[in-house]
Amino acid sequence: MIGNTTVDPLAWAEPVTKPEIDTVRNPRTGHVLNVRRLIRAFRYEHAILLRQKLKALIKRDGARLVCATCGVPVYLACSTTKRFFFRHRHEDGSCPAVTRTGLSEADIRAMKYRGAQESAAHRRIKELLLRSLSADPRFKDVVQEKTWKASEGLTGLRRPDVSAWTDTDRLAFEVQLSTTFMDVVLSRKEFYRAERATLVWVLPNFHPSYRRMTDDDILFGNNSNVFVVDERSAAASEAAGTFIMTCWYRKPIRQGDEIVDEWIERQVCWDEVTVDVDRQTIVAFDYRLAAARLGEELRAARSEWLATAEAAAKLAREDQEDVLREEVLRFVLDPSRDDDHLPRYHAWALLHDRLRSMGYGLDGEYPDLLTATRIVHLIESARAGTPVGFRYKSFAELGHHLIHQHPELLLAFGHMLRRFGTRDALYRDDRTGKLRAKLDAMRSDLLQDPKYRMPEDQERLCAFLSLGGSRKAWPNNDNTDQSGRAAA
Structure with missing residues (x-):
């Protein structure tokens, strides 16, 4: 276990310190993206899934991203430190960015095969x-190492570790040790989907605190579920007369105003799993669905909290405004009052x-105290129905005064x-x-003439x-017309 790096699925992905390719380009839009900034925009689990999508596209001679320098399609890779x-x-x-060693993946796979062949642990x-x-008894034709030839129109063959049938599913089991x-x-995945x-995928053991890169590829590609077959699960299967595996999966939970994961380990029988041939997933717990529902719940809670906070802030402001208005x-x-007294103007400055x-x-x-005084007197006069101030x-008399002195x-x-x-x-x-x-004479000009407009x-x-x-x-409820002609 020494040297392994395990990353929280919800942590932000981290780029290598000095990436050889520092910018990539989207060939469809032409946008050039900074690699370090792009990688940091993804959670770790989503970076793993993006890695798989980009590699799958390249295998089909497609490309979502290319090297900004040479235009060669690129995919996301991961260092030993994740x-x-x-x-x-x-x-x-031809490109100054060198991202590959002298050995190909096929060379490395051949070296591993020559060095290990099939281990005793794998056979066990x-x-x-x-x-x-x-x-x-629901599983029929349970055999090991049976060669599957591609159907008509397809190429290739596979030899799964174990294969079996049920009334509804055709299954290929692969034991993953290295x-x-x-x-x-x-x-x-592509081969079996076509078939x-x-x-x-079956692992001999698993723990979320120690995950290899292969474990992450299998885990996140399978909706955050992994399955283990060991002595304990085999004994449980034989005792119950039904196929049982140990399943580890992530379960999203709310912690305050954010979502975090807890890891669940439990034995599940075949009736509890959901098989999706198109997605090539087999899950005991639908993490994506649970996370989406919890996300909606959290967004609704945040919206409710914001609405409550905004309402409280609005009420507090209205209270402050009421107090200030009365003052x-x-x-x-x-x-x-004494308008000529200096302290009064000082008090007005503070109030203003x-x-x-x-x-x-x-x-x-x-700020002109006389202007504010005139406005207050206008308001109180309208309220009282008689001149005030x-x-x-x-x-x-007040009407004539306003027409000639303060038409605004x-x-x-x-x-x-x-x-x-x-x-x-x-x-x-x-x-x-x-x-x-x-x-009546000025009514038609009230809305057009600038002299009737208050600053x-x-x-x-x-x-x-x-x-x-x-x-x-x-909307009005006092029969004023929609043009705003309300002065008279």
């Missing part, structure tokens, strides 16, 4: 597998800083009269009818202090 890099499909010396696991399958090139794993059979109104309407921090302040370095005795306030004043239900008071003292005549900062402050009363209500 760090990733890109390797050329082939090298002829085959015997245990034969005993386990033979204990279950490391195996990913090419071998992919080739066998409408399912490949079942501004009280400050301006204080009958004991709070308005500005919440987005309702007036523009400029020195303008030193006029009637609404008609007319629209806001009209909206507030309707909102507060005091519109009729505007004409109550208009004995001569002059106010109505003036308003943006003043309009914002007025809307805040009037609780939106100075703006046209929408």
Whole structure:
């Protein structure tokens, strides 16, 4: 076990320190990608699956990524320390990036075969597998080392360690003891898929804290399930009269606001596994489905938490706004005020800083207290149905004043009269009818003429202090027309 590196499936993948190929290109889009950044964008388990997809594409003479320097198709490879890099499909010396040794994978496989042949351990696991399958009457034609020839129109042959039939499945069992090139794993999957059979990888032992690269290829390619056949599982099969294997699988669980894995080890009988010929998977637990459901649950919980937090923040802000609004109104309407007294302007500056921090302040370095006072008096006059703070005795006088001195306030004043239900008071003292005549004459220009438009900062402050009363209500329920002509 010394020297093995085992990586958490949910950890972020890591590139080698100095990759020979530092950029790759997507031949379809032309995008050039930094290798280190690309690799770090994947979780470790997804990097393993990407590695398999890229290699499978290359085996079919396809390419999702090519070397940005020479254009040769590349696939993701992994170092002995489980760090990733890109390797050329082939090298002829024309590219400065050298990613392959002098020995081919076929050479290395031949060396391993000459050095090991079939070990006693390998034969022992085959015997245990034969005993386990033979204990279950549902498995027919249980044989070892039977050659499978490709069907008509296909090429190649395979000799699985053990093969068997059930009423619904044709199965090929391969005992995996030593490391195996990913090419071998992919080739066998493709062969058995074409034969409408399912490949079942069997390990002599497994532990999630010590996983070889081959184990990871089998594990993640099989939806995070691996199967072990040993003395214990064989004895259980014979005792129960049904085929039993030990299954290790990942199970996603919520831990706070994230998903983590726990590893489960249990004996499973054949009735508990799901066989998928097209995907070439045999699983006792559907990790992908469970992770997807948990991800949805977590996203829903996060959305609910965010909505609750946003609602709480909104309520807190509304409370702060209510307090600030009342302070501004009280400050301006204080009958004991002295507008010429310096401390009052200092107090206004502090109050205005709070308005500005919440987005309702007036523009400029020195906010005009007189402007704020006029806005407050306009609001209170509309609310009361009588002039407040303008030193006029009637609404008609106030109306004439606004027309001639502050036409920019007319629209806001009209909206507030309707909102507060005091519109009729505007004409109550208009004995001569002059106010109505003036308003009727200017009505068509209220929305077009810039002189009737409040400066943006003043309009914002007025809307805040009037609780939106100075703006046209929408949708309206007071029969104002959609053009916004509400002043009269």
